[in-house]
Amino acid sequence: MAVSMDKSLTVAAGLLIFCIIFNRTNADVAPGSNDAPHRRFEYKYSFKGPHLSQSDGTIPFWLHNGNAIPSADQVRITPSLRSQKGSVWTKNKAAFENWEAEITFRVTGRGRVGADGLAIWFTSDQGLEGPVFGAADSWNGLGIFFDSFDNDAKKNNPAVLIVGNNGKLVYDHQNDGSTQALGSCLRDFRNKPYPVRAKITYYKKSLTVWINNGFTPDKEDYEFCAKVDNMIIPAEGFFGISAATGGLADDHDVLSFLTFRLTEPGQQEPVPEAEIPQEEKEKYQEEFEHFQQDLDKKKHEFQKEHPDIHGQPSEDNYESVNDREVRQIFEGQNRIHLEIKQLNRQLDMILDEQRRYVTVVTDEITKRGALTPGQPGQVPTEELDSLVKVQQEVLRNVNDMRNTLTESLRQMGNVHNQGNAAGTYETVQHFNDIKEHLHVVKKDIDHLIQRNRGPNEKATCPDLPPFPSCLSTTHFFMFVAVQTVLFIGYIMYRSQQEAAAKKFF
Numbered sequence: 001m002a003v004s005m006d007k008s009l010t011v012a013a014g015l016l017i018f019c020i021i022f023n024r025t026n027a028d029v030a031p032g033s034n035d036a037p038h039r040r041f042e043y044k045y046s047f048k049g050p051h052l053s054q055s056d057g058t059i060p061f062w063l064h065n066g067n068a069i070p071s072a073d074q075v076r077i078t079p080s081l082r083s084q085k086g087s088v089w090t091k092n093k094a095a096f097e098n099w100e101a102e103i104t105f106r107v108t109g110r111g112r113v114g115a116d117g118l119a120i121w122f123t124s125d126q127g128l129e130g131p132v133f134g135a136a137d138s139w140n141g142l143g144i145f146f147d148s149f150d151n152d153a154k155k156n157n158p159a160v161l162i163v164g165n166n167g168k169l170v171y172d173h174q175n176d177g178s179t180q181a182l183g184s185c186l187r188d189f190r191n192k193p194y195p196v197r198a199k200i201t202y203y204k205k206s207l208t209v210w211i212n213n214g215f216t217p218d219k220e221d222y223e224f225c226a227k228v229d230n231m232i233i234p235a236e237g238f239f240g241i242s243a244a245t246g247g248l249a250d251d252h253d254v255l256s257f258l259t260f261r262l263t264e265p266g267q268q269e270p271v272p273e274a275e276i277p278q279e280e281k282e283k284y285q286e287e288f289e290h291f292q293q294d295l296d297k298k299k300h301e302f303q304k305e306h307p308d309i310h311g312q313p314s315e316d317n318y319e320s321v322n323d324r325e326v327r328q329i330f331e332g333q334n335r336i337h338l339e340i341k342q343l344n345r346q347l348d349m350i351l352d353e354q355r356r357y358v359t360v361v362t363d364e365i366t367k368r369g370a371l372t373p374g375q376p377g378q379v380p381t382e383e384l385d386s387l388v389k390v391q392q393e394v395l396r397n398v399n400d401m402r403n404t405l406t407e408s409l410r411q412m413g414n415v416h417n418q419g420n421a422a423g424t425y426e427t428v429q430h431f432n433d434i435k436e437h438l439h440v441v442k443k444d445i446d447h448l449i450q451r452n453r454g455p456n457e458k459a460t461c462p463d464l465p466p467f468p469s470c471l472s473t474t475h476f477f478m479f480v481a482v483q484t485v486l487f488i489g490y491i492m493y494r495s496q497q498e499a500a501a502k503k504f505f
Helices: 002-029 278-305 321-370 381-421 424-452 473-502
Strands: 038-041 062-066 075-078 085-090 099-108 117-123 140-147 159-166 183-186 196-203 206-212 223-228 238-244 251-263
Touching: 075 085, 075 238, 085 251, 099 117, 099 238, 117 196, 140 196, 159 206, 159 223, 183 206, 196 251, 238 251, 321 381
Parallel strands: none
Antiparallel strands: 038 251, 062 085, 075 251, 085 238, 099 196, 099 251, 117 140, 117 238, 140 159, 159 183, 183 223, 196 206, 206 223
16 A cells, blocks of 8 residues: 555656656647747848948948959959958948848858858958958957868867957967857858858857757758856947968858848837938938939930930830740750751762772773783773772762761751741751651661671772882892992092192292
8 A cells, every 4th residue: 555655646746847847848839828028120230132231342331451352243362372361341230129130151162171261250340351261350249150271270170269368368379269268159151052151149148059050051050069157248349350370271152141130029129220320311312313313324225325215215126035935946856957967978988989989990990901811910890890890889978978967957047948837846857857867877887888898898999019119130230330430430539639739838
């Protein structure tokens, strides 16, 4: 009885603990929980392609510095060159109590190891240039570092570190900031198939970093990296992102930097700015007038170049889907037409060569008709007759192929003459006919090769008889003797001249 009571108490206690845990879990993750903050996009503290930069190379509401290169789709903070530094910073301070930033970037390089890394900032001042990943040291605020080079040789890089500073701390480069990091995680962010994404949330004095490693195209595939509670940062600050290279180099490209203001549930959202400052109004008005003048100038130039076009462009100026398909079909027919013409020219060359060859063989037969059967160098009449027949067959086959190609060209011309009135079905039929004719040409060529060559032999021309030499042995020795006598005479004559000349000295 006592044992039964103990078992009952144990089971009841277990059920009570389970119910408490279950209720608490449901309260934490229940759908539609009131703990989720409200997000509001802040465009003055964000950038994203396309049309990321303006025509003058600047980024709206942002300032780029150093080796940073803005473009239409991204900002290259540093190129893959040694000892480069660059950064981009917001022009205005952000006074958000709670905020969230989503950064999309790529770090790519040829080497197995890269350097130095990339940093995301929220500081009270703009750290335009310095030794800490391209930004100033002893900052006042928050720095999140994506360190790709292992300075302390502990094999703990690439890594993501969260480092806070009150303006008095000097960054510890030798130890990769590990002695100053408030939180960190090991994440390889170099040379990924998709862009790497970082989500940084500062909410209720708690900083959380999530990383998307870039292995999948899923933009929401985030993994937890680090969290720092009771994080104190400046009430107002500049957002920034910087990068640097050293002895090794990587391309550090930022595709987007999106900032959101977070508001606690039940708290009234701040009223957006109702009035734009007068200085910005004048600046935007000036830019608008400049763009309007450029537009009017381009319109005027276009009307001069196209006087026959007035008013709004009509639909006839645009190409429909059907027109584009027909145009592509005709372009393909033109290419086929050119290929067939080229093949026809090659067949004409072969035909001319075969005709000349038959003429030469026929002349050779006529010249050697009077030779006796036993004379050396005579070619048997049966072999010559068979060779002539083969060449005539070659000529006939080549003529057939030429006629086939001519028929293909005629059908191609018919297709072009029909124009847009021809339907898709008729065009396909003409293509099929051309394909059949090309198959016939290929078959004739294969047949011609088989007729001219055996399975394991090569086509050769008949050996010509040896031609008699114009220099006999007797003539050769006589020529050598005469040359020898002349040479000896010349030597004797020169010796006498030299002896006579010595008498005068």
